[in-house]
Amino acid sequence: MDPTGGARPSTAQRGERDCRPFHRNLAGQARTFGIPSVRPPGAEMITDFVPLFIMILLALGLALTLLKLQQWLGPYQPGKIKGSPYESGQDPVGSARERYSIKFYLVAMIFIVFDVELVFLYPWAVSFGEFLQAGGGAALGALAVVGLFLFILVVGLIYDIKKGGLDWD
DSSP states (O other), rough: TTTTTOOOOOOOTTTTOOOOOOEEEESSOOEEOOOOOSSTTTTTHHHHHHHHHHHHHHHHHHHHHHHHHHHHHOOOOHHHHHHSOOOTOOOOOSOTTOOOOHHHHHHHHHHHHHHHHHHHHHHHHHHHHHHHHTTHHHHHHHHHHHHHHHHHHHHHHHHHHHHTTTOOO
């Protein structure tokens, strides 16, 4: 009861946020226990991640423990044969520090560009049905944007072919 003798308004009526902890029963209804919360708002979300943090710490601890045990308990018998490089059953010829042709890097970059193109086109293709259902030119706008994107990529591919970026001479 408030000092004037009337019923005290609820927190929702006063415009305040109820920060009391609550639990949900089996029916999904919230039950409050009337205990004021000492945690700041949003702290409940952090406590939801505690099991994840514990799992990450356990995984890191196990990995580091197994690595250290292998180092302490595992046999260490270095030799000339074990220390020599192995390349698919062939004896290595020449230096391992040879320079690659610049064509290798150019083809790799072209591959990455067209691979990223597919990464952008796949979500568009999946959601294109929603554009069609929306109507009102949404599908035409989406089609125009992707058409421009593909046009720029085709122009880049034609430029690359004319410059000989895909020739292995």
